[in-house]
Amino acid sequence: MKAPVPEILQKLAIVMAHPDDEVLWAGSALRAAEKIVLVYGELPCAPDLTAGRRAAMAAFPLPTLDWLAMTESGVFDSASWPEARETDYGLYPHPVLRVLRSFDADRYRAQFAAMRKALHPRLTGMRNVIAHGPWGEYGHEDHVQVFRVVASLADEMGFRLWVPAYVAPKSEVLMHRNLRYFGRPTPPMAIDAAFAEEIARIYKRTGTWTWFDSYQWPTSERFLPWVPAGAAPGDDAVAADVQRIVFPSEDKAQRRRHLRWRREAVRRALAWVNARRAG
Numbered sequence: 046m047k048a049p050v051p052e053i054l055q056k057l058a059i060v061m062a063h064p065d066d067e068v069l070w071a072g073s074a075l076r077a078a079e080k081i082v083l084v085y086g087e088l089p090c091a092p093d094l095t096a097g098r099r100a101a102m103a104a105f106p107l108p109t110l111d112w113l114a115m116t117e118s119g120v121f122d123s124a125s126w127p128e129a130r131e132t133d134y135g136l137y138p139h140p141v142l143r144v145l146r147s148f149d150a151d152r153y154r155a156q157f158a159a160m161r162k163a164l165h166p167r168l169t170g171m172r173n174v175i176a177h178g179p180w181g182e183y184g185h186e187d188h189v190q191v192f193r194v195v196a197s198l199a200d201e202m203g204f205r206l207w208v209p210a211y212v213a214p215k216s217e218v219l220m221h222r223n224l225r226y227f228g229r230p231t232p233p234m235a236i237d238a239a240f241a242e243e244i245a246r247i248y249k250r251t252g253t254w255t256w257f258d259s260y261q262w263p264t265s266e267r268f269l270p271w272v273p274a275g276a277a278p279g280d281d282a283v284a285a286d287v288q289r290i291v292f293p294s295e296d297k298a299q300r301r302r303h304l305r306w307r308r309e310a311v312r313r314a315l316a317w318v319n320a321r322r323a324g
Contacts, residue, residue: 050077053207053231053268056172058082060164060195062187064098064112065255068244070182070209071175073234073266075244078109078175082167084160084191086114090147097251104247113163118156119147120186125315127218128323131179133157135190137319141311153190160194168195171204175268178208179223183290184216196271207231207268210287220287222323227282228272233265259293 054077061067063085067075075081083102087095102112120138124130130137134157138150168174176195181188192208199206210230212220241262248254269282276282 051231051234053173053175053205053234054078056170058168058171058174058204060084060168060174060176060191062177062185062191063117063255064101064253065245065248066177066188068241069256070177070211070266071268072236072241072244072262074175074268075107076237076240080111080167080171081107081109082111082113082164084113084115085117085187086112087116088119088145088147089116090119090145094253097253101247101251101253104251106243106247111167113160115156115160115163116152117147117187118149118153119143119145120150120153121145122186123148123150124184124186125312125319126184126215128316128320129184129189129219130319130322131189131219131222133193135193136181136186138186139315142308142315153186157190157194160191161197164194165198165202168198168202168204171202173207174199174204175207175209178211178220178269179226180212180216180219182209182211182216183213184219196273199271200273206271208271210267210269210282211290212287213290213292221284224282224284224287225275226272227269228276228280229282230267230269230286233267235265236262238262238264257293261291263288263291 057078058080059067059071059078060082064083067081086098122144123138123142124136134154138153174195177188177191179189179192
């Protein structure tokens with residue numbers, strides 16, 4: 046007798062920010078999804094990455110891909126982590142914390158409406174949608190914006206929103222701030238490491254793999270259901286439900302070598318202000 050299809054995999058769309066996010070944060074559900082929507086294409090300050098993404102998307106092994114190829118706003122790491130300031134459109138991007146030459150806070154704000162308009166017809170008829178979480182897995186401003194956009198469509202369109210249960214130290218405060226809006230996770234869903242590595246090789250070959258070359262795929266992952274009114278006590282997610290991302294041993298030393306101490310001092314000051322504002 047054939048096992049029933051898990052609820053999350055029924056009429057499923059996956060919406061992720063960048064090419065490679067889909068295999069990193071929703072690898073267990075890729076084959077089951079009816080649509081895999083990837084939002085971003087061009088990064089103006091990185092023409093080689095932009096060209097590589099075109100090649101990677103052309104070689105993507107699943108026919109369910111729908112690539113929007115929107116232009117990135119370059120706001121990565123411009124929030125006041127770990128106490129990032131939440132907004133209706135994502136996270137507040139501080140110009141003083143910009144790291145990319147193509148930083149464009151106005152584009153980031155405006156992109157909420159543009160992305161919402163693009164996703165609406167693509168999510169019509171879907172029963173379930175997996176998107177980024179409101180803490181952005183390891184902490185990425187684009188990921189948080191994708192969550193905000195998809196969440197704004199969920200009630201109107203009648204689909205259930207799920208987010209990957211992954212977190213990193215950078216995003217842990219934001220995760221704790223938002224966990225009350227999520228129910229208990231799915232059972233562990235197996236990741237096909239061979240298929241994940243096949244997709245990763247496409248990104249590596251085209252120069253568009255943005256994660257660690259030595260990354261080891263977990264054996265499984267879980268997803269949390271979004272409950273916009275807040276989950277009932279006992280039915281809400283807890284920190285133990287969220288899987289810690291395992292970084293390579295050399296990551297911490299590498300980050301310290303590239304740290305700009307003056308910028309980090311400003312970040313800490315902004316984080317302190319935003320923590321007081323958040324209460």
